[in-house]
Amino acid sequence: METAGTAEAAPPPGLRERKKQRTRDALLRAALELFTTVGYERTTVDGIAEAVGVSQRTFFRYFPGKEEAAFAVQDMVEAHFVEALRARPPHEAPLEALRQAVLEGWDTISDAVLSVVPVELYLRMFCTIESTPVLLAAQLRRAAETEEQVARLLAAREGLDADTDPRPRLLVALFGGAMRVTGRQWSAGPDLSLEAIRTLTAAYLDQVGPALTGNWRTTRP
Known part of the structure; x- marks a missing residue:
């Protein structure tokens, strides 16, 4: 049984924010790469998320939709x-x-x-x-x-x-x-x-x- 003394500490706020920023930047780069190579209409939110290795839900945490990413x-x-x-x-x-x-x-x-x-x-x-x-x-x-x-x-x-x-x-x-x-x-x-x-x-x-x-x-x- 895990005790309070051995529980994993939550990452400090600064580290958490940097991680969020890295995820957003990765999604943005993936979206622009797909928009400029595959085409905007043919690019899906699923495709952008898959390129980064995250879920569609994660994409929508950072962007309301494809237009906002574009x-x-x-x-x-x-x-x-x-x-x-x-x-x-x-x-x-x-x-x-x-x-x-x-x-x-x-x-x-x-x-x-x-x-x-x-x-x-x-x-x-x-x-x-x-x-x-x-x-x-x-x-x-x-x-x-x-x-x-x-x-x-x-x-x-x-x-x-x-x-x-x-x-x-x-x-x-x-x-x-x-x-x-x-x-x-x-x-x-x-x-x-x-x-x-x-x-x-x-x-x-x-x-x-x-x-x-x-x-x-x-x-x-």
């Missing part, structure tokens, strides 16, 4: 961007603050992503989202929610009321559109590196002002 790293990247925007100097104009937050985010996000999955896998998942209709629809829905958050953040930063002044939402919609064009051009190109998307992001954002105010015609009518 966007987990992107959610982290977007949260990183929002925090970078909050930290921009107050003297910067709104568009410049957005531009610097996203460019500096590309400079620093690799370490944050690497703590969960290889950057190369995150970039492959980006392409999978763009080429999978159900994920692309989910991405647009999620983007609208993020854009509302960012618009309200910009409004507060500039001392505006986002419900009566249209400028924050207009600017964020423009910025979000530019970022989507950048992502699609990058995912269709030959260089799928992090440096390539950062360079393309800078180049496209630099075109926003001229595109809005310039005359595009090469010949006069």
Whole structure:
């Protein structure tokens, strides 16, 4: 009969949390690998759990479903961007603050992503989202929610009321559109590196002002 003196002690809270984090990271990596190789629609929760050697129930402890796993790293990247925007100097104009937050985010996000999955896998998942209709629809829905958050953040930063002044939402919609064009051009190109998307992001954002105010015609009518 086991006595109190010989009973196995429960792992300390810190160790327990690290174990949970390792399980979540393993499930996330397995999910992204399957999504990017087998395809999102053909990947099942059972398949993800089996790849890690855990039960389907364990998967649902960490993710409500496949969609949440598919966007987990992107959610982290977007949260990183929002925090970078909050930290921009107050003297910067709104568009410049957005531009610097996203460019500096590309400079620093690799370490944050690497703590969960290889950057190369995150970039492959980006392409999978763009080429999978159900994920692309989910991405647009999620983007609208993020854009509302960012618009309200910009409004507060500039001392505006986002419900009566249209400028924050207009600017964020423009910025979000530019970022989507950048992502699609990058995912269709030959260089799928992090440096390539950062360079393309800078180049496209630099075109926003001229595109809005310039005359595009090469010949006069």
